[in-house]
Amino acid sequence: MKYLLLLLLPGLAVAATDPGEDTGPFFLPAFPKPDPIHAFADMKTYSAPGRVWRQPEEDWSGARRRISADPVWAKWLSDRRAEVDDWMSKCRDRVEWTAGWGHEFVSPLDGSFLTWTTAVPGKEVAFLSSPSDPHVSITPKIFRGWVLNFRGRHAVKIHDAARLWRLTGDVHYAEWAAGQLDFYAAHLDEWALRNIHYGPSRLTEQPLDEASVLIQLTEATRLLSDWVAPARRQMWFERLFLPEAELLNQSMHRIHNIACWQRSATAQVALLYNDPALWRTAVDGPWGLRQQLECGVTSDYLWFEQSSAYNEFAAQAFVSFFTAAAMAGRGPSLANEMAIGENLFLAPDFLRFPNGALPNPADNSRLRYAPLANTLLEAYRVLPTPLGLAIARKTRTWETLIDPPAAASGAPPTLPLVVSHDFQSTRFALLRAGGWQVFFHYGQLTASHAQAEALNFEAYYGDRAVTTDPGTVGYGSPLHKGYYSRGLAQNVLLLNGEGEVPAQPGDLLNFDSIHATVTAAQPFYCPGARAQRNLRIEGNRLIDTATITTTDGKAQLLGLALHLQGHAVLPAGFVPAPDFAADRPEPFRYWRDVVVATFRGHAEFRMVYPDGFMLQITFAVPGEFRIFYGSAPDAPPARNEAFYIETKGTKAIFTTDFTPLGLRP
Numbered sequence: 001m002k003y004l005l006l007l008l009l010p011g012l013a014v015a016a017t018d019p020g021e022d023t024g025p026f027f028l029p030a031f032p033k034p035d036p037i038h039a040f041a042d043m044k045t046y047s048a049p050g051r052v053w054r055q056p057e058e059d060w061s062g063a064r065r066r067i068s069a070d071p072v073w074a075k076w077l078s079d080r081r082a083e084v085d086d087w088m089s090k091c092r093d094r095v096e097w098t099a100g101w102g103h104e105f106v107s108p109l110d111g112s113f114l115t116w117t118t119a120v121p122g123k124e125v126a127f128l129s130s131p132s133d134p135h136v137s138i139t140p141k142i143f144r145g146w147v148l149n150f151r152g153r154h155a156v157k158i159h160d161a162a163r164l165w166r167l168t169g170d171v172h173y174a175e176w177a178a179g180q181l182d183f184y185a186a187h188l189d190e191w192a193l194r195n196i197h198y199g200p201s202r203l204t205e206q207p208l209d210e211a212s213v214l215i216q217l218t219e220a221t222r223l224l225s226d227w228v229a230p231a232r233r234q235m236w237f238e239r240l241f242l243p244e245a246e247l248l249n250q251s252m253h254r255i256h257n258i259a260c261w262q263r264s265a266t267a268q269v270a271l272l273y274n275d276p277a278l279w280r281t282a283v284d285g286p287w288g289l290r291q292q293l294e295c296g297v298t299s300d301y302l303w304f305e306q307s308s309a310y311n312e313f314a315a316q317a318f319v320s321f322f323t324a325a326a327m328a329g330r331g332p333s334l335a336n337e338m339a340i341g342e343n344l345f346l347a348p349d350f351l352r353f354p355n356g357a358l359p360n361p362a363d364n365s366r367l368r369y370a371p372l373a374n375t376l377l378e379a380y381r382v383l384p385t386p387l388g389l390a391i392a393r394k395t396r397t398w399e400t401l402i403d404p405p406a407a408a409s410g411a412p413p414t415l416p417l418v419v420s421h422d423f424q425s426t427r428f429a430l431l432r433a434g435g436w437q438v439f440f441h442y443g444q445l446t447a448s449h450a451q452a453e454a455l456n457f458e459a460y461y462g463d464r465a466v467t468t469d470p471g472t473v474g475y476g477s478p479l480h481k482g483y484y485s486r487g488l489a490q491n492v493l494l495l496n497g498e499g500e501v502p503a504q505p506g507d508l509l510n511f512d513s514i515h516a517t518v519t520a521a522q523p524f525y526c527p528g529a530r531a532q533r534n535l536r537i538e539g540n541r542l543i544d545t546a547t548i549t550t551t552d553g554k555a556q557l558l559g560l561a562l563h564l565q566g567h568a569v570l571p572a573g574f575v576p577a578p579d580f581a582a583d584r585p586e587p588f589r590y591w592r593d594v595v596v597a598t599f600r601g602h603a604e605f606r607m608v609y610p611d612g613f614m615l616q617i618t619f620a621v622p623g624e625f626r627i628f629y630g631s632a633p634d635a636p637p638a639r640n641e642a643f644y645i646e647t648k649g650t651k652a653i654f655t656t657d658f659t660p661l662g663l664r665p
Contacts, residue, residue, distance in 0.1 A: 028255050028304065028446075030294040031425055036339035039301065040346045043416065045384040053338045056327050056381040057403045060166050066401060067167070076396045077167070084164060087157045088176050091118055091150070095187045099151050099204045100144025101197075104476030107133035110636040111473025111480065114142070116149045132637030141476070148204055154180070155216035162223035163398055174227050177220050182232075184217070185240040198258075199251020203244075207251050208258045211265035214244050215320060218268045237273050245269045245278055253287045255296045256448060257303065257310045260317035263289045267321050271328045289321060293340045299425035301343035304445045306426065307362035308348060312372050315345040319375060323382045331382075342383040345375045349415050351423075351430060351439065353460045359439040360458065360469035361428070362449045363485060366635060367471070371415060380405055386413030420513035427505055433516035433537040435461050435660065440535055442520035443506030452499035453490040454506055454522050455533040459542060461660055464613055465565045467491060470634045479590070483633060487561065488587035488644070493548040493654070494559035495529040497585040510534075528552055542658040549651040558652035563632060563642040566607040566615065570629060573597040577628055591642070594630035603627055606661070614661040621647055621654055 033039075037050055047054045067073050105114050107130040114136060119125040121138040128136045128146075136142070158180045165174035188202060197206040204210050221228075221236060245266040252259035263282045267289065270278035283289050296304050296314065303311040318341035325334055348358055352370035360367060376388035377395060381403050390413050392405035420431050427443035439458045444450045451472070459466045469491075472484035483489055487499020500522060509532075510519040517536035525531035525548070534545045548558050577596040581588040597603075600623065607615040619627065625647040632642040645654060 028295040031297060031299045031304075033294075033297065033299060033301070033340060033343075036301070036336065036343055039339075039343050040416075043346050043349070043385055043387070043413075044342065045386055045389065047384070051335065052342055053322070053326060053331050053335060053382055054384050055331060056323055058327065059402055062404075063167055063401045066404075073396065073401065076401075080160065081164060081168075084157055084160050084173070087118075087154075088161070091154065091157075093151060093154050093180075093183065095190050097147045097150075098144055098191070099148040099209070100141060101205045101476060102145055102148050102209070103474040103480075104141045105145025105149065106130070106474035106477050107136055107636075108477075109133040109136075110633070111477030112636040113474055114145075116146065118150075121146050144205070145476075148209060151203060152209065152213060152216075155213045155220075159216045159220045159223075160398075162220040165227070166223050167401075171227075174224055178224055178228055178232070181217060181221060181224075181236050181240065185236050188240055188243060200247055202247065207248055208261055210244065211248055211258075211261040214241070214248070214265040215268055217241075218265070218272050219324075222272055241269045241273065242275075249281055255287075255292060255304070257296075257305060257314040257317070259287055260289065260292050260296070260314045263287065263292065264317045264321040268324045271324055271330070289318070290337055293318070293337050297340055297344055298423075298445075300423040300428075301340070301347040302423065302426045302428075303344065304426070305362060305449045306428075306441070306444060307364045307449050308351075308358040308360065308368045309364040309366075310362070310449060311348060312345060312368065312375055315341060315372070315375050316378060318344070319379045319383065322379075326382045338383060342379070342385070345372050345379065346385070348372060350418060350421065351428070352415070352418060353437055353439075353458075353465070354418075354463040355460070355465075357465070357468075359428075359441070360471045361439075361441045361451075361453065361456070362444075363451055363472040363475075363480070365471055365473065367468075387415075389413075420516060422508065422511040422513075422518070424508060424511075427508075429508070429511055429518045429520070431513075431516050431518060431535060431537055434540045436516075436537050436540075436542050438535055438537070438542065440518055440520070440533075442508060442518075442533070443522070444503040445505060447503045450503035451485045451490065452487040452501055453492055454500040454504060454525065455520065455531055455546070456490045456492050457533075457535060457544070458491075459658070461542075461613075461615070461658075464609060464611070466609075466615065466658065467562065467564050470563070470640070473636055479633065483587045483590045486585065486587040488585070488591075489561075489563075489633070491562050492560070493525070493529075493531045493533075493546050494557075494561060494644075495526055495548065495550070496557045497559065497588060498526060500531075501526045528556065540660055544654075544656040544658075546654045546656075547651070553650055555649050557646055557648055559644055559646040560652075560654040560656075561642060561644050562656065563634075563640050564607055564617075565640060566609040566613075567641055568617075568629060568643075569606045569608065570595070571597075571603075571605070574629065577630075580628060580630070591628075591630040591632050591644075592639075594628050596626055596628045598624060598626050600624050608664060612664040614664050616657075616659045616661055618657040618659070619643075619645055619654065620657070621645060621652065623647060623649070 112130040114128045114130045158177045161173040161177040191202040199207045201207045201210045248262040267282035303314045349370045356369040358368045377391045380388040380392045389405045429440040431438040437460045441456045492499045506522045519534040521532040532547045574595040574597040577594045580594040602620045605617045628644040631639045634640040
């Protein structure tokens, strides 16, 4: 199983929360979802009329035949054995190692995640590195982040060793895997109980990572159950699995992507040991998986925290649970929930830009693409789709070995057409016309993972990114709260240099797909101001009208930030602005090489994109205004070029006209 956070660590859901973020609403109403089974019907594979789920198989005898008959499968197995053998010979966990937070395993230079290796920092290697930072000193925080990565990978290798035993019969793998479970059961209480983030944990610094490790150990135990003595298996329950499940049940009493992982882990322990009480808490409890699906998935079948990363992250938690539950015979009782979970990883296809990239609202750490190939692959055994089955047929994994996908039939699968649509339940809108595709993020449903980006937009012309959202970096980096979460990092209105606060749903005033226009307002945009934005496509022009008004009647600095993926040809009159960050909020410190010029009424610029495409941008602002232009942080190590337009008064209307000029001669 591969999870989607930036570390891309198989089997470990690395630190998907900001430690200070647990401030959103704990109680949410259920989003209406009247017929999830038949939503997106053209994208599904029904195992029977009205049934989207499938009974997963686990055919180890057939797997052995496939290994014997197919040289490619034989090579695959040889590689897996070599990986596990190498790990078993070199790596062991230690009680004295304290696991930290994955988002602190980052470069102090730009917040990029460090490159992980098995070499123990400080003992086997003197420094670490990232793709953009070749020499990173080892600090206690960074070492603890390394330990977290190690422990997650170690759990995956325990699972893999159990699989190798089931496939090959080599008892060496069973003995090693069981020995590791003995180790964790024997020493669990020796790891200090910590409550650093939002709940208690022992093996890791936060319960999310605890849940991810526990899922791997649960699967390993299930595979070893026919080999290990019942008393030993029961000892693991009493000294490892039950204490861990009870620990996970103490936190995340709310609707949240992390709660999905914690309940998924405890539900899988309940299945493994047939524990009805654990099952009721994990599945049917007030913060159980049914409630997470009812209240966390919007009527648009998107995750309410809005981030494309956490949408898929939550979907993967459900897929892990559904697979285990269906294998244990619980599929019929979860049919409706499985339909909702399947829709959660299909819905993003309707938001994708022409190059497949997904919009990047909230604090997503890297760009995602549709279709969600990893999740479609993970789900094919229990929630098969034409796309997921097509991916599985081309992929060799443990799952495709023991449960081969059905042979192809009919036409190759295709993605749905993207059209203008109001995703009102999720506070998104999409316009598509005249060569443009515009994503409008007009409000939020929770403070969890929200950035100061209400009324933000992203735009493509054809398959060319004109302006995009950079997301964020590792939460342990000062750049996360100091820049990426703040208004200047978004295409938003600013009051005295700051954007929206707190997160709010806003008001959709108008959406017209025929005329390709949308208007939304934030009546309480921030203390002291209200805001409104209209986006419309006229022919081949995109026109943005953004308005900010002070609510106390006093003149303030009113601004607009705009980030672009091209390079501006600046007219005469721009001069260096060395005092750009002076007397302004912290995010202004992170822009470089800033220049400034003063205009009245309007200003025109020609943007040149890497492929030679040209775009004319015209800013219209009543009266006198200043335009600052500089280099701004993008997803590290990249940077983009950006405008900051500023005037002073009680109301400002910023009108921006984007007119394509074609390719440069």
